[in-house]
Every structure is written in structure tokens, then in C-alpha cells.
Amino acid sequence: MSTPTYNVIGTRPIRHDGADKVTGRALYGADLQLARLVHGAILRSPHAHARILRIDTSKAEALPGVFAVVTAADFPPAPADKIVDFGEGDTLLSSLRGNILASGKVLYSGHAVAAVAAVNAHVAAEAAALIDVEYEVLPCVLTAPAAMAPGAPILHDHLPNGNIAETVRYEMGDLAAGFAQASLIVERELDTATVHQGYIEPQNATAFWSTDGRIQIWCSTQGSFVARDATAAVLDLPVSHVKVTPMEIGGGFGGKINVYLEPVAALLSKKAGRPVKLVMSRRDVFTGTGPTPGSRVRVKIGVNPEGKITAAQAWLAYEAGAYPGAMVVPGAMTVFACYDIENILIEGYDVVVNKPSTAAYRAPGAPNSALATETVLDEIAEKLGLDPLTLRLRNAAHEGTRRADGPRYKRIGCVEVLEAMQASPHYNAPLPGPHxxxxxxxxxxxxxxLPSSATLSVNADGTVNLIEGSTDIGGSRASLAMQAAEVLGLRAEDIHPTVVDTDSVGYTGVTGGSRTTFSTGLAVHDAAQLVIAQMKARAARLWAVDHVDFANGVFSANGNSLSFAELAAQLGATGGPVSCSATVNPKGVGGSFAGLITDLHVDPETGKTTVLRVTSVQDAGKAIHPAYVEGQMQGGTAQGLGWALNEEYFMDADGDMRNGSYLDYRMPTALDLPMIETIIVEVPNPGHPFGVRGVGEANIVPPLPSVANALYRATGKRLNRVPMNPATILGL
Amino acid sequence: MATVFFPTLVRQQTGGLAHIEVSGSTVGELLLAVEARFPGISKHLLRPNLAISVDDEVTPLGVLEPVRPDSEVHFIAAISGGK
Incomplete structure (x- = not known):
């Protein structure tokens, strides 16, 4: 099959929002200023588990400068069992509201209890401290195994099975027969700690509840429409009563899909009669938003003498945090997703514990489960005397492989990623020395x-305005503009992308699930095709012909020709402006595989690990903007290395986080990591006109086991707990 | 006939049967046939947190998705994601 040639796709233009970002002109939520704006503060629970006996807000309300105080009692009445569905899964309204403002019980230290709006943030904080809450402190439970044990404190009375909120189970083939065929069986159990996405910009929201009943919200969100729909559900309003304007976003990684502040700011605004701004502190972010689950995963794999996997079994227990919804389902779906295995049993448990309610984090659930699978395979390779990549190649998933959850893969690049790793200069270079x-x-x-929408409007100077609703986290303005430019025969710089509010573009799903360059890209592609069709009709009218050709940005027919810009200048005389919209809800998604090679050194005296060299390999389908694909790979790898080596919520026995600042929560910095090398593999996704696969997430899956396997080679120890920090390495 | 696969945890409604062959031109028609065989099973399959996969692709059309005589239908967890 021939490889398509492109003019724009595959190049590396400067991002459209680059100048605003580097000069500080880009507006983030905390920058927003509005007339008569007042400021909010949240009162949070000091207890991990307690019954709320009484809330007295009178002293706060009496403080000069205070405009409003709200608690969960200010939510409109709704049935306790009402379900809300945002198109990506259902949620109990009581859980959604309960996490925003606690009602009846607090379920984690940091749980929001009440909020205040005041003339400035200092008065608001002072007023919040005057709110008197009487608690009956209850015993707390902090890990999934402890919460599943008999006699554990129970968080929710409505769950039928103690603290187990959901069970998932996948079975294929005959597990017992598969293990009976094995000549070698390895089983291991590994724990991971709760970690945070660690985005730079804290959550924020400004809301104005107008006297006409409509609410405007400005916030930092990965999905303006999901924020709109969730806020409307929490406040029991029609979605058309809420308009969300997504401000620039300083990182999200899955953590900015849920709403925390938006409905609270709206309630405060309704009472205050003014716009209200809420901005989280870093500690609020750590203790009041959703980290990714801590987990325990047990994996057992059997192989025959040739290294072919004959059976695989997994048991997963993930901490959901305070409310159901841990990422155990995708963890279970991905635990063996890289391999072609006939006999499988996977059991997973979503377990509520007294920690913040968890949220998505880049390939949510997959790093936890891959840690166990990939370290077991490493041990098997060693025991068989096989190169670890050769073992994986002998079992690699390919087109037609059936996943444990049922469907078979379309064209995928698992084998190509493994081959690229094996052929890489890094893999073939010697290690530098001992330890x-x-x-x-x-x-x-x-x-x-998921749905996406886009509108393209042709300007008389030959440029094109692109209106879209996908929050730009990692360069999507550029990747979308480039797809439009490719179709229209223009330069990327000729497309002017703007991310707009929920009243100004068709429904668009979250920037998540590695979907934006794929799905919104398809909407842009389709809108561009409509623009070409309309422009052809204008040229046909101009030249009085029936058929017009378009190639490389030039319209032509019967010896006539006009560039895109030349024809754009004549639109006014040929029928008026051209503006075309498209909305998609596509099939054809293509999964992405990623691999990581990690070299590290361990100081045998201190247990300090130094990462010497890493190479990230990922199938991008077709890299629209290779620099931003590399950026995603480097970002996911850096986060994964931090997760593997250092990051962790240190919780005391009472469930209080003791390291809720970036001074104490040890994320890697540029000083901790080498340059992350990248190899982009391109196995085009047949479900996208340019072959796009999403690249935002798969790259965070391999770092945990890659580090664990490298640590084993350096120390001779198979560690069973992440983070694999000096204390873990030294067995302290 | 098309094959409808049951999620493992729904198989308690089918007596342990993992899949069934039924006729129909859409997922909805297949489900009517499945419901006739296992009354009440549809509510376990048509849930917001389950996506419908036809011939190895999640379909946004759900029960309206056309199927072929040799199609495979799965009910899988709806995935969103984090980036």
C-alpha cells in the first residue's frame, strides 16, 4: 500500500496559541475580572470519615463583607436515587452532589462542606473559618484490601456489598486447561499508591447567575459541554440555562473532567447577586479533587517452553475514593490487552475508601494493571532465557486478536512498536556500568x-477561521488547524482556530480519551470538505462551467484557475460568504500501543535511583504534528517515571494527607530526568482519513513496569510496591 | 444469524450461556429476539455505562446500528479517558 504524501500533515509549524502563552497574554480562569466580582472560599472537612451533626453559618454570614454562604442544603430538592448520564457513564445525582458539598457525612479529609462569597478572598477565608460544624468522627478505611475486609467501616449504606461498589469479570477460553498446558507459571502481587495528575493550574470557576435564570460560567475544564451538563444536573436546570466558557487550561490529564467548583460558584452567585470566583489552593487540589486510584493487582501467567502464553489470570482491587467509580474496569480491560491469549480470567473490584473521590488520569487504570503483567512477563523471560522483547513479540496482539472484553482488534501497531524498540539504538547500546x-x-x-463539532468560515483574504469546542491541552489548535489546512490546500498559519463557549459551537465531547485530534479532527476534515464543495460551486458560477477541479489549493476548470485566496476574494460577488459546519459522532477509533526502554542507576548505599536514559516508542497512526506527538510521549513518560519512583499521597492513620504541596509531593523536575528520546511508529488507523490514532495516554502505561524491571536488573530485587523510592528499594 | 455475546456478569441471566445466535437487521431487532429467549435481560445490557460494539467497533447508534447476518455484537464498558 502506498504511503500518502501530505503538504501540511507531518510538518512542525509553530502553535497558534504559542505567542499568547509565552508572553503571558493567554487568559486562564484565575485571570478573569468582571464588574462587581466577589470571591469565594470553601470550608473543607478535617476528618476522613464523620457524621455531620450540625452546621452553623450565622457567624460567617454576620461578618462584614460577606455576601453569601451555601451548604448542601442549598441544592434544589431531587430524589436520592436520580441517575444523571453525560453520555459517558451514569452517576447517582446524590454522589455527584455529595462530592461537591457534603451532605450527612464527610467521606474524606478535604471534603467540601460549605462555601462563602465575600468582598475579597481574605474575608471569604476568614468567614469560612467562622462556620461551626459539629462532627461525630467515625473510623476510616484507606486502602482497598482493608475496605474489603470483614468489619471494615462502611462508607455508604446504599451499596449492597459493603464497600465494593462494582465488580467486573472477563472470561475467555478454559483457564484451568491453559494453566495445565504451561511449563512455567509465575504469579505476583503488586500495590500502587494514590497519585495525583499534578497539573500546574489549580481548578477555578467563576459564575454569574443572572436574574433571567441563566448562568454563565468561566472555568478550567477539559470539556465545556460536560461541565455545562453536570452543572445543570446538579442545579436541576435545563442545559440551555447554563453557558460554559472554557478558559485556557494549565494541564488536566483527566483530572479536569469532573466538576467541583462550578455549581458552588453558581449557588453563591445566585445568593450574592454578583459574579463569584473560586480558585483552589494547591492543598485544595490535592485533597479536594480526584487523584488516580491506589490499587492491588495480582497477575498469574503460564507459558509453554517456547514462551507462548497458555493462560493468564488477574485480580484487581482499585480504590475508588469516597464515591464509586474507580478505574478498575479499564484496568481490567487492558491488563492483558497487549497479548494474544486464549485462556483468560480477570476479576476486578471497585472499592470505596476514605480518600478523595478518584478521577481519570491518562489511560486511567491501565498503568496499575500493566505494572503487574509486565513485571511477571519480565520474570518469565528471564527464567526462559529469552530476550524480554522477543517474549512479548511471540505473544503480541495483532489484527484479529480478541480482547478479553470481547471485540477483536482492527489494524493495530503492537508488533511494530515492539520491533521499533528492539531495533532502537538505545536497546542495542551497552549499559554504562555497575548497579x-x-x-x-x-x-x-x-x-x-464521542461527538465533536467544528465550523470553518472563509475570510476574504484567503485565511479561514476555525471555531471548535475542544479544550486545547496539548496542541490541538495546531493539530486541528493542520487537518483543515491539508484539505483546503493552505498553510497551517492560514487557519485561525478559536475554542469557544457552549452557546457558540455544536456539542463537543471532552478533551479526553485520546479523542480530540481524531474526532474533532474528523469534524474539521468534514467541514473543510464542505468548504471545498461550496468554493467549487462559486468557481463554477464564475466560469460558467459544470465541473471544477481542486488540487493543492488551486481551483481549475477549462483553462481557468484560481488559488484558494484568489477565489476567497471573490466570494462576495459570487453569492456571499462561505461558512460550513460539521458534527461527527464517529466510529473507526484506533487504539494505541506504547513501549518504554528505561536505563537507570541505583546507589546501593542510599537507594537513590538516577534515570540515565529513556526511550518512548508509540504508534501514532499518523503524526499530524510530530513535535506535539513527541511532547505527549515525553509528558506521559515523565509522569509515569514520577509515579514509578517517587509520587505518593502520604496519608496518616486518620486519613489526612501529610504532603499536600509540591514541596512535599515529589514530582520529577527537569533536573531529575534525562532528555526523553522518542520513536514515533506510524501504523495508520483505517478509521480516519489521515490515519490518526490518539496519542495522549498510552505512553504513561509502560513507565511503571519498565522502571520496576530496570530496578530488578540493577538491584536483583523484585519490588512489589510503587513508588519504588529509596525506602522501598532498601526495604526500610 | 448474528451472534450476540453476553458480558460475563450478565451470564447469570442466561444460565451461563456466553453467546447466542439470533436474527435481525439492527441491534435492536437482535435484542428483541434475545429478550424473547431471556425475559428481562435487556435492562442488564442497555445501560449507560455499557457501549455496544458491532463487528469490533463501538457504535454511537446503539440499538439502531444495522447488523449483517454474520455480525458480532458485544456489550463492553464505555471508556472515556484522561487526556
Missing amino acids: CGRGVAIGFWFNVG
């Missing part, structure tokens, strides 16, 4: 479709 180790691992993440 060094090299580890490899691979991982998989789905892509999702």
Missing part, C-alpha cells in the same frame, strides 16, 4: 469517539 539496569515494558490504551 545499572535496563527495563522494558509495553502498554495499550483505547481511543474513544
